[in-house]
Amino acid sequence: MEFMPEFRTARPTTVAEAVAIRAAEPGSRFLAGGTDLIPNIRRGIVAPPTVIDLAGIAEMRAIESLDGGLRIGAAVTLAELANHERVRTAYVGLKQAAGGIAASTHRQVGTVGGNLCLDTRCVFYNQSEWWRRANDYCLKSKGDVCYVAPKGSHCFAAFSGDLAPAFMVLGAEVEIASKSGVRIVPLTEIYQDDGIDYLLLKPDEMIAAVRVPAPSDGFRTGYAKSHVRSAIDFPLAGVAVGLRREDEAITDLRVALTGTNSMPLAVEGTEGLTGGPPNEAMLQGLDALIAKQIQPMNSTFSPPGYRRRVVAKLTRSLILNLYRDG
Amino acid sequence: MARNHITTTINGDEYEFLCDTEQTLLDCLRDELFLTGTKEGCASGDCGACNVMLDGQLVCSCLVLGVEADGKSMETIEGMAHGEELHPLQQKFLELNGLQCGICTPGILIAAKALLERDPDPTETEIRYWLAGNLCRCTGYDKVVRSVQAAAEEMRKG
Numbered sequence: 001m002e003f004m005p006e007f008r009t010a011r012p013t014t015v016a017e018a019v020a021i022r023a024a025e026p027g028s029r030f031l032a033g034g035t036d037l038i039p040n041i042r043r044g045i046v047a048p049p050t051v052i053d054l055a056g057i058a059e060m061r062a063i064e065s066l067d068g069g070l071r072i073g074a075a076v077t078l079a080e081l082a083n084h085e086r087v088r089t090a091y092v093g094l095k096q097a098a099g100g101i102a103a104s105t106h107r108q109v110g111t112v113g114g115n116l117c118l119d120t121r122c123v124f125y126n127q128s129e130w131w132r133r134a135n136d137y138c139l140k141s142k143g144d145v146c147y148v149a150p151k152g153s154h155c156f157a158a159f160s161g162d163l164a165p166a167f168m169v170l171g172a173e174v175e176i177a178s179k180s181g182v183r184i185v186p187l188t189e190i191y192q193d194d195g196i197d198y199l200l201l202k203p204d205e206m207i208a209a210v211r212v213p214a215p216s217d218g219f220r221t222g223y224a225k226s227h228v229r230s231a232i233d234f235p236l237a238g239v240a241v242g243l244r245r246e247d248e249a250i251t252d253l254r255v256a257l258t259g260t261n262s263m264p265l266a267v268e269g270t271e272g273l274t275g276g277p278p279n280e281a282m283l284q285g286l287d288a289l290i291a292k293q294i295q296p297m298n299s300t301f302s303p304p305g306y307r308r309r310v311v312a313k314l315t316r317s318l319i320l321n322l323y324r325d326g
Numbered sequence: 327m328a329r330n331h332i333t334t335t336i337n338g339d340e341y342e343f344l345c346d347t348e349q350t351l352l353d354c355l356r357d358e359l360f361l362t363g364t365k366e367g368c369a370s371g372d373c374g375a376c377n378v379m380l381d382g383q384l385v386c387s388c389l390v391l392g393v394e395a396d397g398k399s400m401e402t403i404e405g406m407a408h409g410e411e412l413h414p415l416q417q418k419f420l421e422l423n424g425l426q427c428g429i430c431t432p433g434i435l436i437a438a439k440a441l442l443e444r445d446p447d448p449t450e451t452e453i454r455y456w457l458a459g460n461l462c463r464c465t466g467y468d469k470v471v472r473s474v475q476a477a478a479e480e481m482r483k484g
Contacts, residue, residue, distance in 0.1 A: 231459075
């Protein structure tokens, strides 16, 4: 493993100060838990001249009640989120997603904002400097060929954050801070399906907090994922489901996925499958929607065909479990 | 570039040192303070050999910058035994062969101690999940888990 390159650190104490530094210093990066950024700096994947340490910003570390829901600061740790009393009881899918990220050590420092902005991953990208240099680099960093799809000019690195889909089925919004103030947008609108530019944030923008609406009656959520080693690995594919059951019918159904595309994917068209029980016809309809919208590629050690099958299977079982047991 | 002046408490003692901004806490412990009990395995947060407690939280010190430790307090493997008297975890790891080559052991001991402070009576599954971030290539983990279980039992007796 290489030595760290030189950089400076800035230690802002407010969000306004942090985004002002980010705007003034091109190429600078925000540092929260460091579990994603530090290995990437060490591997030469990114080389920020300035690292903006967010640890001193108290306003980003709180979970507060807001309009019956929650406002979760972006620097809240994954362990704090998973263990929060309201999250454990009212937002089960979120608890499951946060509590299943990496191992306990990383959950104690890794943050909500960091997981939402997690760099996309690929077997040709998350490698040491000498490995990537020997391979002539790749499209996402310093090279001009994507080894996953060499004929195209598109990067297919996979988004692998667990929280984004769990937040999406809850209809979460994010507070995005910049020098010009704060804007609030649905979480689904900050991503695009491009392994390089997966985040639609401007260079001086930062996620300051996530807003989760009040839980609505009877709306149940869950999260499940497939990974190589169940206690530590990034998801090969992850599924968040939110549904409402009234008598025998599913009256609201939302599905969001991770690990299958270069962004977390809120599956479109699920409202057309509601109104009845989750019978085989309905589940096949869902299989078809998912199959059409996902695009797993050879960016992990598990082949795309496996991830296609596993994501469909996970979604089915999660829906049936939520339908039966809540 | 000017070096940073850091003041910390490690295992109850005050320490001051100078470090470069890009030095990790692990590098500072080993190369500036010569506290070499904390090991470097992967340097990318995968293996847990560099686990230390930082303000009461279990962290991979390879993922923390030295400058982030300023004003904080730390526990490292050097503070685990009291003189010649081993911590029950250390004692049980020795008795039950919870280690072979030993490189992962300081990190595992620190992580296991953090677990037992939160939960004095964890199940085997809880131990295995808690220690999932600590990779060991020798033991196959079984003896590690048994050592932690035995130490927990001993510590519960008081």
